[in-house]
Amino acid sequence: MALIKDQQLSLEHAATPELRFADWLSDGSNNADAVLANGDDDLPSLFTNASKLSMIALEFDTFADGRGFSMARMLRRAGFQGEIRAVGDVAMDRIDFMQRVGFNAFELRDDQDVTQVLSKFGEVTVHFQPSADGNGPAYMA
Amino acid sequence: MYAYNQYDQALVDQRVDQYRDQTRRYLAGEIPEDEFRILRLMNGLYIQRLAPMLRVAIPYGLMKSEQLRTMAEISRVYDKGYGHFTTRQNMQFNWPTLESVPDILADLAKVQMHAIQTSGACIRNTTTDPFAGVSADEIEDTRPWCELIRQWSSLHPEFAYLPRKFKIAVSGSASDRAASQVHDVGLHLYRNDAGEVGFEVLVGGGLGRTPVIGKTVKKFLEPQELLSYLEAVLRVYNLNGRRDNKYKARIKILVNALGVDTFGEMVEAEWEQLKGGELRLPWSEIDRVKGFFTGPDYLAVEHAQNDLADAFAQHPQFATWYRQNTRDHKQDGYRIVVVALKNQLQAPGDVSHQQMDGMAALADEFSFGELRSTHDQNLVLADVAQRDLLALWSKLQDIDLARANVGTLTDMINCPGLDFCSLANAETLVLSRQINETFDDMDYQYDIGDIQLKISGCINACGHHHVGHIGVLGVEKGGKQVYQFTLGGSANEDASLGKTLGRSIEQDQVVVVIGQILDVYVELRQTDETFLQLVRRVGFAPFKERVYGTHQRSAA
Structure with missing residues (x-):
């Protein structure tokens, strides 16, 4: 599986964690700093514990599940500066939105062409909302 | 009205390119079916029973004449020469091909229009009062x-x-x-x-x-x-x-x-x-x-106004149309004109390409080149000087849009139903035809007065039957299309949900039942009491008795 990180094909990177956030949380002695989370997790505690983590992989079980978009946005707002990796149903047609809300890494399905996916960043350059990538609405520019 | 700046224009142009690429990849087999379904829906494209349906956004129902002309042209080039205004002030085309949609979007983008977020699980077009401003x-x-x-x-x-x-x-x-x-x-x-x-x-x-x-x-x-x-x-x-x-x-x-x-x-x-x-x-x-909504350059009242008494005397039908289809304007000397898309021959909300071109021309001539679409599937010319009303009325007749039935029984809301929609359980357009044939006496409609009839072809309620004074819901029972009636709903400031009258009614009995309900109203109403007020005052018993009552059956 290829990984895109910071808008480039990443050749060396940590594997996607298998440790779920809920398990990490219940095991107080755990010193792992990368977890897997999704919209079913306890979000307030994810946000308060984010500073102890270096990577949070957010799962998209289905194409239609948009909870991860809000989670990424709120993690960045909570000050999380580590890697937010999108895993699961990460199609190229949403990668630009994902980046805007705060994801900076994307695990691709094997059938996806990396060059084509990379071309999807910035496909629409005009934004009317403030977002995690620091770009404010166009009219405020 | 609002005019795009370079950012708005760039957004819709880039969105056209993006959707064109998505369509190309889908047709090349590069996007799975269920993924593309979500992508096309976010761009207003449904796959209906007979063909795709494209829903075009009309932000808060406001249009320039050139935008309506473009939609007329789109209906000629890519569709069957007509369009349909929805209850959320948008426009639907029922017959485009999936392959042609990127070209349609490109044509729309040239006049500052798009189909972004007209469907799908996202924030849809914001709607508002068609008389805003x-x-x-x-x-x-x-x-x-x-x-x-x-x-x-x-x-x-x-x-x-x-x-x-x-x-x-x-x-x-x-x-x-x-x-x-x-x-x-x-x-x-x-x-x-x-x-x-x-x-x-x-x-x-x-x-x-x-x-x-x-x-x-x-x-x-x-x-x-x-x-x-x-x-x-x-x-x-x-x-x-x-x-x-x-x-x-x-x-x-x-x-x-x-x-x-x-x-x-x-x-x-x-x-x-x-x-x-x-x-x-x-x-x-x-x-x-x-600053985009400061209002047009109105004429001074002495130039806008003229005495309509002679015109009313010469053209009684014009007087009726004035009473029924125009509304008070905040500017002295002006009227708001509602153009009902509810004539006898077309489905509610449908508009032919000739009518679109015609309305665009009338907007240019009489209403500062702007139009609005309404929640109840009509059009509005918002700024017509009183002195122009007679000429406007006369020209509306040329395009079959002068029917003076705004607010009456035949000014109904109607979803497209089983004739087009893949979700529907029952036909609805047959009902609007029957209602128009049965209740064709306008004086009867005026006597009934303000009434909102709303018809949906399935439980998804695109025809808003729950909030009709009279609501009709088509359902399928045992292979037959039957219709449930609700009474007492309203979508206005006194909003309420209608309640079910009783067991469902067969298709050929729907107009009979509407007639019975109206008879009860005529018999029981007090001076100036509207249908809705009466339902709220007397409750359901007299209506149930008339529609389902046993005395009628035993008398027969």
């Missing part, structure tokens, strides 16, 4: 706020994959002409006791399988924080709305499950983090957008 009873013009919401919601990266669709309506008058209480969010612009203008925010209204009247979640919202508050509502919904069952995924279900107080507390907690931040609208931006 011109009605005599207005507190504050809703259009600048609708435009601000349009911009904020367009390609919002966080809210493209919501649990379900999300509809916002804005009202700014004492009379609610935007059905704001049956929207996911209803916004009421009003002036509080301190004299400040702000929003009352309603949440969790809606129709469909579970009809609900919206509940107040915020009594007074400072207008500069409109977008931050909406963002908080959407974020709470996106994270907490149900995703396991699409019939329980609308925000109304979440609000009912939590209770509006708890839901409101969650929104407040999120809003605490947002208000005063980047989403707070600076007055410079509000004023910039308001």
Whole structure:
């Protein structure tokens, strides 16, 4: 599986964690700093514990599940500066939105062409909302 | 009205290219079917029973004549020469091919139009009062706020994959002409006791399988924080709305499950983090957008007005049309003209390409080149000088759009039903035809007076039957199409949900039952009592007795 990180094909990177956030949380002695989370997790505690983590992989079980978009946005707002990796149903047609809300890494399905996916960043350059990538609405520019 | 700047134009142009590439990859087999389904829906493209259907956004129902002309041209080139106005002020084309949609979008982009977020589980086109900015009873013009919401919601990266669709309506008058209480969010612009203008925010209204009247979640919202508050509502919904069952995924279900107080507390907690931040609208931006809605160059009253008494005497039908289809304007010497898309020969809301071109020309000649579409599937020329009314009426006759039936029984809302829609269980267009044939006596309709008949072909309620004074819902039972009646609904400021009258009615009996219901009204009404007032006063018993009563059967 290829990984895109910071808008480039990443050749060396940590594997996607298998440790779920809920398990990490219940095991107080755990010193792992990368977890897997999704919209079913306890979000307030994810946000308060984010500073102890270096990577949070957010799962998209289905194409239609948009909870991860809000989670990424709120993690960045909570000050999380580590890697937010999108895993699961990460199609190229949403990668630009994902980046805007705060994801900076994307695990691709094997059938996806990396060059084509990379071309999807910035496909629409005009934004009317403030977002995690620091770009404010166009009219405020 | 609002005119695109370079940012708006770039957004729709780039969106056309993006969708063109998505269509190309889908046709080349590079995008799985269910993925493309979500992508095309976000761009207003359904696959219907007979062909795809493309829904084009008309932001808050406002159009320039050249935009309507472009839609006429699109209907000629890519469709069968007509279009259909929906209850959310949009335009639908029923026969384009999937392959042609990118070209249609490119044509639309040339006149500052698009189909972005006209379907799918995202924030839909914001709707409003079709008389915004011109009605005599207005507190504050809703259009600048609708435009601000349009911009904020367009390609919002966080809210493209919501649990379900999300509809916002804005009202700014004492009379609610935007059905704001049956929207996911209803916004009421009003002036509080301190004299400040702000929003009352309603949440969790809606129709469909579970009809609900919206509940107040915020009594007074400072207008500069409109977008931050909406963002908080959407974020709470996106994270907490149900995703396991699409019939329980609308925000109304979440609000009912939590209770509006708890839901409101969650929104407040999120809003605490947002208000005063980047989403707070600076007055410079509000004023910039308001600057697009300052109103046209009205004639002085002595030039706009003329005495219509002679015209009324010479053309009694013109007098009737004036009474029935025009409304008071805030500007002396002007009238608001409602053009009913409800003649005997066309489905409610349908409009031919000749009529579109004709209406565009009339807008240019008589109403500063602008038009509006309405929640009840009509068109509005908002700024017509009184001296032009006779000429306008005469030219409307040339395109079969002078029927003086606004607000009457035949000014009904009607979804396309089984003739087009893949969700429908029953035909609806046959009913509007029968109703037009049966109740063709206009004097009878005028005598019945204000009445809202709303017909849906399935439980998804696109025809808003729950909020019709008379609602008709088509269902399938044992292979037959039958119809359930509801009475007493309203989508206006006195919003209420109709209640079921009794067992369902066979298709060929629907007009009979409507006639019986109206007979009861005529017999029992008091002076000046409308149909809805009577239903609320006398209840269902006399109607049940007439429609289902045993004495009739035993007498036969």
